[in-house]
Amino acid sequence: MGDDGRPWRVIVDPEVPADVADLFHRHWRALSRIRAGWRPEPRPGGSRPLVRALRIGGAISALSLVGVLLRDAGGKLFYVFALIVVVVLIGQLVLREPLEPEGQEEAGDELYQQARWHEGRYLLPEDFDHGAGPLLDRTRQAVGHILGSRVNAMGMLDDVRNSVMLPAQEWEIARLLAKLSALRTEHHDLAHGGSTPEVAAAMAPLERALAASEAAVVARVEALERYARHVSEADRALRAHDQIELLRARLPRYEELLAESGADAGSVPEIGRLAEDADQLERALRDSVRSAHEAFRHLDG
Missing domain, CATH: 1.10.287 (Helix Hairpins)
Known part of the structure; x- marks a missing residue:
């Protein structure tokens, strides 16, 4: 997709x-x-x-x-x-x-x-077998989510490097999946045609090589998905931080209303915690962005 x-x-x-x-x-x-x-x-x-x-x-x-x-x-x-x-x-x-x-x-x-x-230098749907297709979809979804995130658009995730490195990662994963698909198809056709025990023994290491290669590609996809999850968390923290900041900007109006109405300000102490909540969310935002940067560095090798 x-x-x-x-x-x-x-x-x-x-x-x-x-x-x-x-x-x-x-x-x-x-x-x-x-x-x-x-x-x-x-x-x-x-x-x-x-x-x-x-x-x-x-x-x-x-x-x-x-x-x-x-x-x-x-x-x-x-x-x-x-x-x-x-x-x-x-x-x-x-x-x-x-x-x-x-x-x-x-x-x-x-x-x-x-x-x-x-x-x-271009790949079509027929280049991928049934096992490679879902991995490619996961890769494209992760890359699209990262590049389309708000924190990336605001430059909080090194958007310049993302715009270069992530399409390169997507292409490299797609290229490996296409190569893996071609070898798997050839291997399956050979095995499906029937083979002697000697040929089957010779094919066993090749099957292990295919499995190891697929596992390595899966690890790349999962690293992208981890990065995407950190970016999602940073986006969530940024939204919450912005909402709390908006509420904190309106706090004087609430305090003025309490004073004019003669209400006991101590009866609604939650209002006074907005500043504390904003500070906590700002720290959470910084932590989530830092985690995303760490995931990016791990992805970058």
Whole structure:
């Protein structure tokens, strides 16, 4: 799933230029076809204007011929009606240029060239098996939550490093999951075809290698999720801190009301604790942000 809850379509190496990455995201369906061997048909240079000129010339000649024949026949009313019909047909068959297909062809050419140039630097859903998909979803959700947090937007979590390091972490995890998926598929196909005890014994270390690699990737995902949880706690503390600060700013109005009404201020001591609560929440906010920084450093290696 994407950061917005919708299924993701393509993951692009953050080192790929932004305009190319946007092209891949907009034409993700075509990337699968390119992978399968599709390529845009070559177009002869300059053929479209020539064809258009020939069509218009032929249509004008046909119109002139029809006009001469009808005029000689003497049917003026029929001549006018036929002339209108021919003009409409010319507009439909000649002057209507399908600009969208031409744009699609140009986009297809560019997409094909960029996909070939950046082969291996984008990943599609078919690159991941059933075991890798959920891990990738967890990774993307954690990264999206961190980058979308309020404390990150306020610069309390080193937002500059987050904006660089977290997409790189997401790409690296996705790349490892895709590689793991490919090896697991090959391994499963070989094992499913049947094997002798000798081959099974030889495959056992490879299975352990796959399991160890998956565990290492899972550890990376869990580290991201721990960081995301610390960020959530910092966001929660920041919201509570802001609310208490707002209440503390209104405290004089409450004290004024108590004095004017003659009420015993000691009967509502909770009001006087707002300052203490704000101080405690400020310390909690600092602690949660510090914990998030520690989780970030652990994630950063």
